[in-house]
Amino acid sequence: MEVISGIKAHTIRMWERRYGLLKPSRTGTNIRFYDDQELRRLMNVAHLVGCHYKISKVARMDDDQLRRLVLEQNELHAGQEAIISQFVMHMLHFDSAGFSRLLSEVMARYGFEEAVFRVIFPFLNKVGTFWQVGSVYPAQEHFISAMIRHQFICELERRQLEPKGEKSMLFFLHENELHELPLLYYAAVAARKGFRIIYLGPGVPLSDLEHLDVLAGVTHVLTVFTNALEHEELNTILQRLTGLLPGKEFIISGHQLKLHSLKLPEGFTLISNYHDFDAMFP
Numbered sequence: 393m394e395v396i397s398g399i400k401a402h403t404i405r406m407w408e409r410r411y412g413l414l415k416p417s418r419t420g421t422n423i424r425f426y427d428d429q430e431l432r433r434l435m436n437v438a439h440l441v442g443c444h445y446k447i448s449k450v451a452r453m454d455d456d457q458l459r460r461l462v463l464e465q466n467e468l469h470a471g472q473e474a475i476i477s478q479f480v481m482h483m484l485h486f487d488s489a490g491f492s493r494l495l496s497e498v499m500a501r502y503g504f505e506e507a508v509f510r511v512i513f514p515f516l517n518k519v520g521t522f523w524q525v526g527s528v529y530p531a532q533e534h535f536i537s538a539m540i541r542h543q544f545i546c547e548l549e550r551r552q553l554e555p556k557g558e559k560s561m562l563f564f565l566h567e568n569e570l571h572e573l574p575l576l577y578y579a580a581v582a583a584r585k586g587f588r589i590i591y592l593g594p595g596v597p598l599s600d601l602e603h604l605d606v607l608a609g610v611t612h613v614l615t616v617f618t619n620a621l622e623h624e625e626l627n628t629i630l631q632r633l634t635g636l637l638p639g640k641e642f643i644i645s646g647h648q649l650k651l652h653s654l655k656l657p658e659g660f661t662l663i664s665n666y667h668d669f670d671a672m673f674p
Contacts, residue, residue: 399438411451413437429455436462444667476515483519483528483536491539504547505584508577509666512540516573537573544576548591551583561612562640564592564601566629571618574645578614578669585673587612598629601636613637617646626652630660643669 407413414430436458440450443465450458475498482491498507519536522528563579565572572594579589590610601607613633617626626648633642634657642660649662656662663669 399434404434407437407447407451411447413447413451433458440465472511472514475511476518479511479515479536480518480522483532486532486535488535488539491536495539495543499543505577505581505666505670508544513666516540541573541576544573544580548576548580548583548589551580552589554583555586556583556588557586559586559611560588560590560609561614562590562592562607562610562637563614564596565594565615566617567595567597568621569615569617569619570594571616574616574618575614577666578616578643578645581666581670582612582614582673587673598632598636601633607637610637610640612641612643614643614645617644617648619648621648621652623652623654627654630654630657634659643672645669 404414408416414434416430417427433455436455437447437450439462440458441447445461450461453461475494478494479491481487482494498511501507502510516537519528519533523530523533561579561582563575563582565575575594576591579591583589590607615633617629621629630642630644640659642657643663644656644660645663650664661672663672
């Protein structure tokens with residue numbers, strides 16, 4: 393079951409105990425075995441969990457409900473792949489009108505946050521792969537990044553006009569980090585959650601944080617690490633942040649944190665994807 397489904401055996405057993413997901417039979421020597429119907433059920437559940445559905449939700453569904461939802465997700469995924477292909481064509485031809493029109497359509501269809509998570513970031517990942525193998529020019533990547541950045545800024549500005557609570561969140565990238573789009577996206581989500589936003593953007597020297605009096609009222613700090621860093625360099629940055637901004641709650645993300653297995657200082661929370669951040673502030 394583990395090999396076929398891609399779900400670890402201990403996770404399957406936990407789902408059985410906690411949610412009653414499966415009811416395996418046993419051999420005379422007390423070894424679990426599953427029939428074809430249970431295998432199909434597990435495969436459908438594994439697919440939906442991979443699509444960011446909560447196991448507590450899908451485990452309550454019967455087999456027909458699971459099958460229908462899997463089919464809907466497959467149709468949605470196919471539609472998203474077609475949209476991403478259109479974005480690629482607009483990028484290759486520097487078609488700003490076509491790119492902007494499609495971007496607006498996607499935002500209207502899915503809403504800002506789901507559009508970014510389901511379409512925009514997968515598109516940018518594909519562009520990154522094309523760049524690595526030499527299929528696109530840096531100018532083409534800058535072209536689409538600038539257009540997407542503009543859309544993100546407009547959404548953030550719109551959300552900042554809405555009433556805010558007492559909590560405030562600082563967003564910045566350190567001086568050697570320039571990948572701004574994830575930071576802007578998180579800022580827009582935080583604005584929807586009612587945070588006042590202090591947005592410093594990319595390339596901020598850490599020493600500057602010590603001299604900004606406005607940061608005294610900040611409750612949370614979010615930063616992202618994408619550019620290559622040595623293990624010790626990354627660890628040093630995190631330690632410096634605790635000294636420069638004592639008493640803050642730090643939220644960190646990015647590819648470098650997946651590469652380096654760090655023991656995080658107290659007060660730091662690592663998020664691995666955009667849904668993690670959304671779930672932190674119900």
